[in-house]
Amino acid sequence: MSKSDAEIKYSTCYFCTSRGCAMKVHVEGDRIRNVTYDTKAPITPGGFCIRPGLARDYQEHPFRLSFPLKRVGERGEDKWQQLSWPEALDEIAGKLDQLRRNYGPETLATSSGTGRGGWDFAKTRFMNLFGSPNRMGAVTVCYGPRSMVSFTTFGAAVMPRRKAGQTQLTVLWGRNPHEGGPSTWHGFQEAAREGIRTMVVDPRCTEAARSADLWVQIKPGTDAALALGMMNILIEEGLYDQSFVEAHTAGFPRLVERVRDYPPDRVARITGLSEYRLREISRFFAAHQPATFTIGVASEHSPPNSIQAVRAINILFTIAGSIDVEGGGLLAGPVPGFIPDAAMEANEALSPEQRKKQLGSDRFRFLSYPGWELVVEQLSRKWGERHPAAAYLNCMAHAPSLFRAMLTGKPYPVKGLIVSASNPLLSYANTKLVYRALKALDLLVTLDITWTPTAQLSDYVLPAACWLERPDMGNFSSVGAYPVVQIGEAALPAQIPGRYDRFDDYRFWRELGMRLGQEESWPWPTFEKVWEYRLREIMDRRGVDSLSGFIRTRRWETASPEPGRCGEGTLATPSGKIEIYSTILEKLGYDPLPAYQEPAAPDDTWRSYDLLNISGPRTRPYHHSEFRHVDSFRRRHPQPIVEIPVDTALRHGIVDGDWVWIETPLGRAKQRARLTTSFAPGLIATEHAWWYPEEPGAEPSLYGVWKSNINVTTDDDPDKCDPLSGAWPFKGPYLRCRIRKASAGDND
Ligand SMILES: Nc1nc2c(c(=O)[nH]1)N[C@H]1C(S)=C(S)[C@@H](COP(=O)(O)OP(=O)(O)OC[C@H]3O[C@@H](n4cnc5c(=O)[nH]c(N)nc54)[C@H](O)[C@@H]3O)O[C@H]1N2
């Protein structure tokens, strides 16, 4: 075949959760020739990411799941029988129906990851119709907090909108896009080239920190104190935007009182900065406004200040003059005419009684039904049914509470779990407890693209279509208010007789629902039809009548948020203003003002674990637990790395390249030492989600899941979780550990 015979398909890459970048997939028959960037589209990595180029290796890898499988041996024995989709779905539906009769619908839980598989609305829809409030997922520690803080504070998502000549500063706060966000990194570099000042807040000197005009090196988990301390200085020295604050915010006078508790000397002590440096940073920050900013996941991972840190940072930018102005963070509304996820979730189908049963929602109220309902009340006042507060992102059961219910049957039995687009044995904290909880279930179903340790423990393992085999959407701000909707098509079929038979996630949830009394509730027979339904008004405006027509005219639509939204006085918050003092938090019984809570001292068991562990700073080319089975990925990063400051390493007799045990009272994991001077002694940084697909899948190995998986050492004790959101510690003051050099072949 000559080169010109390759057909181009315009697809959305979901090799990571970044934003869904636009790709051109060059296809010959039913095989990929290569993948290139669609650089004309708004969401693009700008040529920076290598993953799409490896798509063929991934697509054709034998480790992929191709047909539905049912366990025939004991759980974890790696003995399987192939069956057809209708057989698998009939059997699973039969078992779910039985569980529902025996224990009530809340006995079924689901696990979500980063929101792949079509952004999870179909799973939420299924669960609402089934009657269970117990969806759990990574969003409790990832994006959910940022999203909910935006909605409660601004009534909208904040979208960084850099503008040449206007923007003075770009800030990455606990975010390292060089490793973890190709399109954000592309934007950060562009900003620097345009002469915009750059600032990075990070305990480690990352690539972004190294290249920034200002690197703020704080102690882990102290972001709330830093932001409050900066506000103290801005207010003391009159460096804040007084007219904006007076006109558009509610609660500023109380903030003035609150920040008195955070004088520079106290904040310097907490954050590890000198007082002089703190003042210098604050003045630099105030002098370069407006600023655009991106907050990373680190604060969310650092209880007890997860939510409060994100609140404090957002309010700092607000009083400095970065919000709702040209060149700063704009308050984004939905793309006109587009039907958002929230309107696809059938949320009204779940009764108040069932909502009340959501596990963990009595204690952790912010990111579960109590908080979500208060936010939805506000947002739907403004946007009606098409509000942006998707439940899958903003309303979850508390995973550690769910795992405990699986184990103990308290407060009620949780007997079934469907895992899709997530890998619980690698991604949640306290893997040993997760493992015991999964083993205690009556029914575990996993829908994934490849084999995983979690799949190995399942009763049914079902093959999902990957992004190449389904149409999907990229969106600029996944906080839920889609300022950009960018659609891609399937490049390859999801079924090829004799080779594979995969379902996209939508089709799986629909067909399972159809077998459980939901026949009336899934009017869109395919994922294509879903997108056509959601895009209908936009397609009509353009005069096209099919998804491929939309993609071929122009595959995206934007909302172009305008500055000056606050002036309308109708933000979707209870006061209609930016709520520095959050009346929603007040109603939920939490501190309505930003604060820094001193972490509790470690108890006797943990006291001697004297290092802090930044677990899971992103590294390319991986995405969480994925891709370790593909040689072309693995070659680029063959083993897990623990970064150890030289002083700390020397004290432990560790040299570069040594295998090192990272230990806590919960367990240990082995990674290879890389000595560094890029952060302070007393800290280490460990990679997360490591397993070895080349090792046996059967127990006890489960693909070597017990060797280097850092979550064997991380804690999910509800007492260590964030008091508002329930986020468990992956970073910050509650993730302590110690290290020890491993001897050669030390594998016990
Ligand atoms: N220690 C520590 N742990 C962490 C973190 C950390 O920083 N430190 N980070 C946390 C964060 S922020 C997150 S978001 C979580 C992520 O947690 P998870 O999302 O649970 O972890 P992944 O490894 O991304 O698992 C995704 C799985 O979904 C599969 N998959 C990919 N696309 C699809 C699809 O379209 N459909 C289906 N059905 N399956 C698909 C992949 O093959 C993979 O097995 O991890 C958390 N865990």
Ligand SMILES: Nc1nc2c(c(=O)[nH]1)N[C@H]1C(S)=C(S)[C@@H](COP(=O)(O)OP(=O)(O)OC[C@H]3O[C@@H](n4cnc5c(=O)[nH]c(N)nc54)[C@H](O)[C@@H]3O)O[C@H]1N2
């Ligand atoms: N290659 C790759 N890319 C990914 C992912 C992946 O697994 N691999 N995962 C995706 C997902 S789900 C997410 S959530 C994003 C996360 O993307 P980021 O938010 O960028 O996440 P990290 O790289 O974990 O953390 C960013 C930085 O926070 C710093 N940090 C640690 N503790 C603190 C602290 O207390 N305060 C401050 N200010 N900084 C701190 C770390 O040193 C790190 O450099 O990445 C996404 N992109």
Ligand SMILES: [Mo]
């Ligand atoms: Mo995440």
